[in-house]
Each structure stands twice: as C-alpha cells, then as structure tokens.
Amino acid sequence: MREEQKTPAANIAEFFGVNRPTSRRGFLKLSAATAVAIYGANILAGSGAKAANGMYILENAKGVLVSDPTRCVGCRRCELACTEYNDGKASPTVSRIKVARNLNYGPQGVQFGFQRGEGKYGNFLVIQDMCKQCPHPVPCATACPNDAIEVKGPVNARVVNTEKCVGCKVCQRACPWDMMCFDEEIGKATKCTLCDGHPQCVEVCPTGSLRFVPWRDLTKENRTRQPGMLMFNDGCKGCH
C-alpha cells in the first residue's frame, strides 16, 4: 500500500498531472513539502496572440488550482467560501470548486459495489474538482456564442463577463470536466475566476488540501466528466 518516496523532481512532475488522478499512483505522492516546492518552481504562462480573423487566442493563465485528495475531509468549506465570499450566499451549485458531487460515491456516482468505490460510502476518498484554466482553445470560451468568457488579469483566469452572458448554458455542455456553473438566481453562467489571484477556497481549506500554483496544462492528464462539446465549424481553420 505504501510506496517508496521518489525524488522531489519526480514528485513534482507526477503531481502536476494529477489534479484528478488518472491513476492511484499519481496523487498518492503529494505531500505538503512537494506542493511548496512546486510553488517555488514558478513555471509561468505562455503568451497570447490574436488570430487573423480577430478571434483571440486566449493567453495562458498564470495560476491554477490543484488538490491533494488524500487530505480532503469533505467539509465543503471551500464551496462555501467560493460563494459566500464572492456572491454573498451559500450555494454549492454555484460554487466553482466542486466537492459535493463526488462526496458520497466519488466521480463514478452510485453503482453496484459502491462500498469499494470512492467517497463517503466507499473508501472515503473525496475528489475535489476544479477548473483547469484551459489553454487555447479553451473549450468553454470557444463554445460561448457571445464571447462572454474572457481572460482577466492579474492571473489571466477565464472569466464570465456577465454583461455579455445571455444564460444559454452552451458553455456548460462544452467543458469536458463539467466545471462551468450556472447561477439560476441571476440567470448567468459563472466559473472559477481564481479570485483574482487570491483563491478563497485555498485560503479556507482546513487541511491544506488545496493549492494555488503556477499554471501548467492539466487538461491532458485529467479524466473528463463528460464529452466536451467543442463548437468549431471547421476544425481550427474556422478561426485561423
């Protein structure tokens, strides 16, 4: 069950790939010490560019949230901070970090043999889901027919511009990780803004399970939750 320790470098490499672990080996490696090392490594974002037809290739984000599910105790204080401190109300549905949906049975949901699965009714593992702040082509932003999902400084988070959002929910179907949220009370989509560089969820986590680290591409390594619906007319040629 316990595996031998690897070098910090191997740990870092492995850790970056395992926000939503693809293998059990992956996330098992994280400890507080490696997370600090990652933070210090400061791998910074790439540059942005504008396509000929005027469509933006969104600049990479500068930071991203990662988690260590081993530490998560399922208190959902992150979900509460995300909505109470940003929206003035408690609402796990609106929360841009998702714990509740995996809490009981893990990402697989209810199934036969659930006692051997994940979550509270299984092996207790609680997986936190966070936005990957995807690189170009950003599925949610690309799908939005109103260009309402924009890059916003200082950390270049992909953010919903509520002035532009018409509440069509196309973005919700586009995100392969099901990380777009919808606030029915205002009729607008919402998503992780990285709290402008001060993630509230990270701040409140009572077990240090969440980290805000320099951005890197987590989209390749993470199990998706739904087939993302990418809205390209003609592959990349539609834009470029």
Add this chain to the structure above:
Amino acid sequence: MATYGGWTGKTLRVNLTTGKITAEDTFKKYKDYLGGTGLAYKVLWDEVPIGTRAHDEANKIIFGVGPLAGTGAPCNSRTAVTTIWPCGYPDIYVATGHFGGHWAAELKYAGWDSVIIEGKAPHPVWLCIEDDKVEIRDARRLWGNGIYRTTAEINAEMGPEAQVAAIGQAGENLVANSAIITGYSHSGGGSVMGSKNLKAIGVRGTGSVKIAADKKEWKKLIQYALTLAGSNNQHVVPAEPQPWAEYYDPGSRWTGGIGVFWGAANPPLETGACDPHDMQSLGLRCQKGIKDFGREFGEKHTVRMGGCHACPIRCHAQMDYPPLEEKYGYSRYAANTCLGWSAGSSVFMSFSGPDRLIKQSEAKLLGKHLNDDYGIWDNYGLMEKMFQYAYEKGILKRILPEAEYKSIPWDLYESGDPAFLLDFYRRIAYREGVLGKGLGDPADKTIEEWGFAEDFFKKTKWKYWKMGHPYHHSTEDSAQIGALINMQYNRDSQNHSHTNLQNSGLPIEVVKRICAKVFGSPDAIDAKGKWTPMNKYKAKAAKWASIRKELHDSLSLCNWMYPWVTSPLKERNYEGDTALEAKYFSLATGIKMTEEELDLVAERIFNLHRCLTILEMNTRDMRNKHDIAPDWVFEDGGEPFTPGSNRLTREDIELAKDLFYQECGWTREGLPTRATLERLGLGYAADRLEKAGLLG
C-alpha cells in the same frame, strides 16, 4: 413574505395519510422559535394532543433545521428530529434526537427550513424532495432493506449528490431503540418513521442560503470565529505537548500532533503540530481514531477524518480495516464517532487474551456496521448495559424460553468473539424472541418485565439515570451542573454546553478566571473530581448550558462543539466568545440580536419544552416526579466532596434544584410561573397550564 437571510422562508408539511404536501410561511408561524427544536416544540404544542403515543398516527415527527444550516457558520448541519419519543415508558413524552451529516444543509439549498411529517401512509413510501418538487414515492421495493442499500437505491434515483436520511429494519419493525441515519450520523426516533410507513427522506437542493450582511463582514466574522475553535467538544489544548502549546491535557480530543498520523491514508499523513494560528491544519487537530480505538490501532487504521457540512473539526474517524471483510463479510471501510463505535464492544463483559485489543476494535467496527445498517440505536449505551446486567445476574437464563436461550451463541459471547454481534443485533432488529424484543423496547418496560433489582439503580457502572435513559455528561462530568442538566429531558440529556467547558483542558485557574467573567463568579465551576457544594453560580451555569443547547438545536449549530467559552489562544488569555451565536445569527439573517436577546429566545424554547413535559407528565410535582437523579449519585463512591469522589448528597441536590428553579423563574415544584412565561412571550402556555391546574 418578509425576506431575511439564513432562513428560506418555507417550511414543508407532508401529510402521509392524505398525501397532501404544503408549504408554510416560516416567518409567520415560527420566527419567534428560530427553527429546529423551537419550531418542533411549537408544532407539537399546537397540533399533537397530550397523551398521544409515539407510534400513533396522530404523532408528528419534525425534522427541524434552523437559519444557520447551510451557511458557512462553522459546524452547522445538525438536524433536530423531534417527536413523541418512542423510548419513553409510557411513550408519551416529547424528545429530540440529532443527526449531523449534510442533510440539513441540503434541505436549505432545496428551499426548505424544516419538514413536518404527519399521518401514516397506507403502504411503505419515501419522501423525495428535489428543490420545490416534493413527492411521496412508493417504497415497497425498499422495505426490508438495510440503510446502506436503501440510501444507495435512493441515490441511484435522485443522483449521487442527494442526502438521504433512512431507517433500517429496526425502524420498520417498530423497535423503540431504532435510528434514523444519514451518512453515518444518527438520530433516534426510527420507529416513529416506521410507524408512519416512511422509509426515508431524500433531499436534493440546488438553490442557496442568503447571507444578509455584506460578504466582507461575514467573511471577517467567520475568519475570527475559526481562530477560536478548539478540537472536538471544544477541547482547546492538545493531548500531548506541542511546540506552540503552553498547556496540554491527555484527556483532550485535540489528538493531532507531531508524529501522529492518519496511518491508513496513502501515503500516511502526519497531522503535525496543529498550531491554532494555522488555519490549514484545523481539520487535522482531531484525530478521533486514536480517541475511539486507542493510539496503536486507531492511528494505524485511520484513513482520514470526516464529519458534517461546514465543520472544519471532523469528529468522524474513517477507518480501513480489511479483516472486516475477510472475517465478517462487511465492508472494510467504516466511519463513525464515539458511541457509534463503542456500542459493539460494550455488548461484551470484557475481552481477554493477547489479542483482546484487536477483538475489542473489531467489535466496534462490526457493531457499527450492524447498527448503522439495521438502524439500531443503543440508547446511548444503556442497551448494552442492560444486556450485561441481565446476563451477569442470571436474569436471561431465568426469563428466556429454554430453546431461545440455547439458540444464542454464548460460546462466542464468552470468548469475546465479535461474530456474536451478527446474531445479537439481528435479534434486536427483527424483535426476535424475549431477548430481541426486550432490548429493543423502551428500557423501563424491559426493566420492569425482566425484573431488574434495585441494585441496577445504585451503581454508576450500569449508567441508568431516569425515565428509561442513561446519564450523559452528568455528575461524573460536572457534579451538580451535570445532574441538573440530566434531569431536564425525557431522554438522555444530549447537552454538551457544560462538558465542553468543564473539559477544555485548560488549568482550572484559567477556566475559573474566564467563568468569573461569564457567570459572575469563579465558583461557577470546580476542578474536575474536586467538587464543592452547590452555589448559585453553578445554577446560573446550568441554566445557561440548558438554554444554549436549545439555541444550538434551533439555529442548527452543533452543541457538541459550541458554546465557545474558552479558546486555544494564549493572546486572548484563552477566552472564547459566547456571543458568537448571536453574531452569526445577526449577520446571516439580518435581524440584529445581542447575545442576551438571543438567549431570551432560547429560554423561550427551553420553557416551551418544559411546559409540554409538564402537560405530558400531568403533575404539579415536577421536582420529585420528573427532575430526579438516580440513587447511585448519592450512594456510589467515596465521601461526598472529597477529592476523586463523584458522590453528592441529597440535600445538596435539593439545594441545586431550588437555586436552578429560582434562576429559571420556576416554583419550588419546578413549575414556570405566569410571570416567567409572559416574560418569555409564552402567555398562551401559561393559560393552558392554568386550565390544566399545572401553572406555577
């Protein structure tokens, strides 16, 4: 409908006889009672005839949730389940059980403040609450299943995020000592659901709970509050010395520390120093596995801690123990806390042999599964004590039919083999034979039928307090304060306001200094085990502890954590903040209330419970008929008021009652006066008591 934060404004009422589902205006009807137990007492007062028995169709069961449930106020998702309690004898008295988990918060997100269930369905049903869509659904296919399976089936129907509170076979079979369980959190009262043919309530909420105050102000309050939190039961010093800590106390539930692990986490996780200023180790400071299983076993098999919604403290030990599967066929993963564990092991008289600690731990783990699946509630440990007593005194041999006696695997029992529990709990869940029925029935009924002798009430070790219930943080914990609190209720007291303070772990001089500020004198509290005679400040503390319990049960805060009289912060001289509840309430709801004002509401709720109980008891002599302490309090142990002795004198307890009644504004008989009830806005209760000849 007025709008406030905190509450959703709607209370759900479901009549299972007629199938009628209605939404009521919470504010119009219940605002003065907050929610939770306050709301429930009002419903019972107004709607359920005195003398109604627990399993009568006329009984109602109220899943009471309050304005703070679902918010970020720390430790808030407890549901107060109030009903005519099935474990009384006769079963005509009001009482409340409490389950934690995430159910209360989910109910709020679904847009409901509380749920009132009335009537009786014609066949087994379950209640499906999906936001404002509420349906009574057929549960015939679920009936007969345990809670684990039932929960999963309902989740399969409602989605994995739904929170389910269900009963097992015990509740279906009208076992009085049966539970309602969500997650692995318990409340009693399962058989009341069973009597109504209600198998479960599933809740899924996608809405929100509003915070009335500015979000920055709310954040500031929550951040401040969290700095004052201790570990489970607000123990504010660590169990072992830590670099930051001035004090430590081996009895503390602040068990996390340097070199202390969640050993079955992968990789094992060191809880670390848990400096109280480090908000990112708050959830690591309670390593409950160690408390519940001992250092070696507990540390080795703990995967992590779990617990309720919005609670950073985490009192549920989540354990991984593969032999559970191999030896007994139950899941290797088991989670619970305190009595949820000790139930199974305390069935046995003792464990012997070199592997006795293993056997004991296995009994805890296996017992947890059986209780949580069958939905058995062990009456806070009295069930096991009664079994032990009846066994030890040869009562079982005498009263069980020979065939039944022989069918019990006594060899397993005597050798301390946990497999005995497989047989034992099945008998209780299915009311099999004299043994199964007796242990599941109200304790006083069984005590009478089985012919327990007087000595059962004369020894602390049998745990019996009164009215078919055991003590719960009584004289052994807080002398007269514990005694007074244990007298108030119609079940074990379920009050922790006093024990949280008594066992904070701080040196007594520090606690006394803080108590002088809160209660007006350092004499409000004694050093544990060095009890002194009764005084009026202890009466003040006892009253305060009682009304705060009601406050927590009505707001939906966890009374296993609050109130926070002390804190772990040296720079605050270890003072906590007793106004936290009022601060949360004011900011969340937008109704500004001081600590004193909110305490007055709590006192109203406490007195409404008292008035209900008086009507149910139908006596003016509450002092001698209801507010009683068992003989062992006066007869078991060393000389009263000598170090180490928990024994008290009868005169001292009579004085305690006098002083307590004075503080409460009750007569010497223990009856609230009209002046008291009117002061609390309960003039209508005074009228009804007067009519019945029961007003003080």
